[in-house]
Amino acid sequence: MVARGKHLYRPEYFEAQKISNEGRILLNTSFNQNIYFVLSILVLIAVIIFISFAEYIRRETLVGIVSPIGGMVKVQANDSGFVEQLFVKEGDRVESMTPLYEIKTERFDDTGVGVKKRILVSIEKQYQLLFERKKQEIQKADFEREALTDDINRLDDEVSILHNVLKLSNSELELTRSLFNKQKPLFNKKFISEVEYQKKQLELYSKESQVQIHKLNIQKLIREKEKLIFTLKSTDINLSLMLKDIDKQLEVITQNKVEFISQSDSQVLSPIKGVIASILAVEGHSVSNGQTLLVISPDSEKAFIELYAPSRSIGFIKVGQKVRLRFDAFPYEKFGVQAGIITSISKSAIAADMISNHGLVNNTEVGGLYQVRVELLKPTITVYGREERFVSGMTVIADVELDTRKIYEWMLEPLYTIKGKV
Template sequence: MLFRRQVLEAKKQTLTGRVVLIQPLSLYGISAALFALFVLILFYLSQFEFARKETVKGYLAPQKGVITLYFARSGVLNQLWVEEGLEITEGQPIARIQNSQGLTSGKERTTALIQEIDTQLKMLEKKRTISDALFNKQTLTLQHQLERLNQSLSAINKAKQTNTIRLDLQTQLYEKRQTLSQDGYLSATALIEAQEALLEYQEANQTIDKEVSSLQVEITQIQTQQQLLPEQHNLKLLEIQQQISLLQAQKVELNSEYEFTQKAPKQGTVTAIQAKVGSQVSPSTPILSIIPTNSPLELELLLPTRSAGFVQQGDTVNIRFDAFPYQKFGLMTGAITSIDKALILPSDKALPIKTEQAMYRVTASLPDQFMNAYGEEFPLKTGMLAEADIILETRTLLEWLLDPIYAIQGKL
């Protein structure tokens, strides 16, 4: 035996009960705290959201754009009838430009030409008046001539009627004398006298017929003149009117060369007046700008091509105006309303913001047309620069932490 009996007996006698391992109480608290912290962190990661944004620059512009008005002619700005902020209507005169060219005599060239045209116009008007008077006089003369001819014709016709009666009587007398002469009761001389008288009446009738024919020809000529006279007069008037129209056209052209009135192309508000009275201007000189009526301001953003992939209509935009520091006056929240499908190249358009790369133009609406500052409302103005954060998407921190795993799954 390896052990003595006494040793084995001693081994059989043990303490009553079971073995219990006692741990410190602080270990339970730490475990519970760590679990609660894990749950809290998991809840925070799943509930806390942050926005992925794209920061771009932009400027304010009217919804219908800004109309920049240029001079149509070269010359000197003589008058300017508008001022900043004035509401104007379409077609309203805005400015007047003069282009003066002097002569050696010291007289203005255009003025001298216009005066000469006015003199010619007066002469033509006088010529037209004389033509009207001459027409009236000729008409009256022809009328009197026609009346006299008709009176003469009437008198000759009456004379012919009388002579015809006498001719008939003489014819009857001659026939009776001829019968008597044949019967021997009348001498040949008496018969010859009756025949001569008959011939005289016949000749008188022929003469009267010739006079009637002559008078009828004259009457026809007078009537023809009466018909032609108005047409000839109208033709003269048309020629005079044509000359007057040509001279008036020359006058209008000279006036337009010398003096031109610039008018408003659209209804709106005058802004950005650049021209000054007395200054030399040209077609490349801008006069002023017009903001069309019912054209609220909106924000035009220039979006680089690298940032255009996820921008959509309706995206929220947080706007910081340079004129109103956001640290003091806060942000303005807008929304994307449109995204251009074509790129704007640096050479395509003069933009308030300098850019050296191709951009997409993104338009955002504004909730207000003013900013609240110091208890007052300050209106926003065209051309104000701004910086905007376009909110592309909102994600939780948990999604952000798991994003690499999603990316790996996508590659697999």
């Protein structure tokens, strides 16, 4: 009894445990299951190959606008006031220095009278008074010249008459001298008295005296004529000097008027040759100094695309890189996508509100924007069989390839990011 109590199980139990009559369970798989298994293996291999060799291209979508060579030119007001006259309309072709606007800068005093207008009226009166004086001086000189000319002509007539008188006096003198010479022999022979002889001699002296008096009168008339001629020339010279002085004063007044008008009325001129693209201020509008009045598109057949890239992608954009362009005016679903090449990239970023076309830029962008210029590979687009040029101002959406990476690199990017932060 004591010996059997040493073992909990019988010896036969242990012998039975050494013998195993059980076999392995075998399940027969169907043909479909085998196909599914093989396909799963192939898919797994394909996924591994795809992840290992496939590439992912990261793209950035940029917005921009078609701009002419030289860019769109904004014409600004050079003074504050209101637009009195607009000389052009949209679509007009203008030359350089063509008048575009007339801006009035009139100011009024307490009585409501325009101060500049009052000054301008005063300048006009000064000019008119001087101009009237000039006319009067010319009329006065004409009268004096006419009177002097008449006097000179009168003296010419008198001199001519005196010459005739002198000629007659000389004839009388010769005749008297001849008679006197004939009387002398008679006097010597005592045929005539001494008194009668002396009378003939006095008559001769009288004739000689008359001849000398006529000569003297002729000389006086000639001197008087020369004096009148000198006075006539002096009158012309004095008139010329007077007119020059008046013209100088008129020129000064005109210059003051021009300067005053240039300060009070500002005329805006076209800085370049081109086409009026858009007008922002019309007649009657109040404008301030530096305000944009209109936009001019330079007269150029060539155009480029001006894109704006954010800071996050500018490091991957390179000069010479190809760009795919979609124009809003020509839907790409119908007319296709155009191609271009990046020609330049700005060296520094600027704020979005400082860009001339800031309305195209997403206001949610943080940081500055870089200007990217793209040259079109083809300056036209085929629209229903005809070639159409791109017009300045057309909006553009561009797709730019930034970088190419393997799929597994893209999948492991979060790990690289964590590693970089650590």
